[in-house]
Amino acid sequence: MAHADDLILAHRLADAAGQAIRPLFRGDFAEDRKGDASPVTEADRAAEAAMRAILEAERPADGILGEEYGQTREAAARQWVLDPIDGTISFMAGRPIFGTLIALVEDGWPVIGIIDQPVAGERWAGRIGEPTTFNGRPAGTRSCRTLEGAMLATSSPHYFGADEAEPYMALAAAVGRNQRQGLIVYGGDCYNYGLLASGHLDIVCEAGLKLYDYAALVPIVEGAGGTMSDWQGNPLDAQSDGTVLALGDPARLDDVLEAMG
Structure with a gap:
């Protein structure tokens, strides 16, 4: 093998x-x-x-x-x-x-x-x-029928640059039904991706990552039934720009990209 x-x-x-x-x-x-x-x-x-x-x-x-x-x-x-x-x-x-x-x-x-x-x-x-x-x-991810009510994780909003904060906040609003408080988890770094692979989270959104921050995550998330991409929906490789999305349910990728604008 x-x-x-x-x-x-x-x-x-x-x-x-x-x-x-x-x-x-x-x-x-x-x-x-x-x-x-x-x-x-x-x-x-x-x-x-x-x-x-x-x-x-x-x-x-x-x-x-x-x-x-x-x-x-x-x-x-x-x-x-x-x-x-x-x-x-x-x-x-x-x-x-x-x-x-x-x-x-x-x-x-x-x-x-x-x-x-x-x-x-x-x-x-x-x-x-x-x-x-x-x-x-x-290990397996879980299905997610809509963005509303999905559980979103990111290590810290402080890691987003000025041009990255707005798309992230738009995604946070989409999962929170445009309310002040959605199902959002802060902190966790790579641990969040393991939780997503085991069906406990729906979306992880990050930016500014290096290859050593995300390379190991791709086979894990995808082998559990999820998908990973950059913020344009492109697969992650050694030349990716450091923006990262992980979704437990690949069917929600277009919804996430649309929410982020």
Whole structure:
């Protein structure tokens, strides 16, 4: 089966990252600020280093793109894309809704994805053409008959730029029946996409994401029966613009795009 060995390896990478992260969660850890002023911790760096060591030993011809240590073998057709802690602020605050993201991207297209929450022991795994699993069992999205009453999630409205806030607010109004308060969840980062894949959320809307933020999510959401795209409805690949929509019910994509204008 295509990519079966790669998925086994991806699970091992998640195990190694979790072993580096768990001892530091709600404990004493060093932290710093990167060039863009975003936080990074000892746990981020240790988890990525652990995964890179395995890949260098077992997939020496493959490229690696990681949030903390950059890119190696950029020209390789196969790229392992790593975000050791997606949701570093949640990790720092002791909130177990961050996750380790692991993707294999071939010729620019995500083919394997893992979301691992190492504290709760929750793991979603996706492989192109195969059903998504949650802790080894099949996961599936839920149907959504209309946008009104759909449950929408985003990490934070503060992450939207001036030209992105208006489309998001239009979508929020559509799911909220144009009332002040709809079914909207803030916070969660990658964890929201796992919840969508398991049928607990209907829509996730984000902007400003990097490849390591979204590559792992695509096989997971799509293997669970959902769909992912940019804000124009285009499939996500390595060249996408960083706007991201995830829908549990693909039938609602046109409705979402229309609402966002």
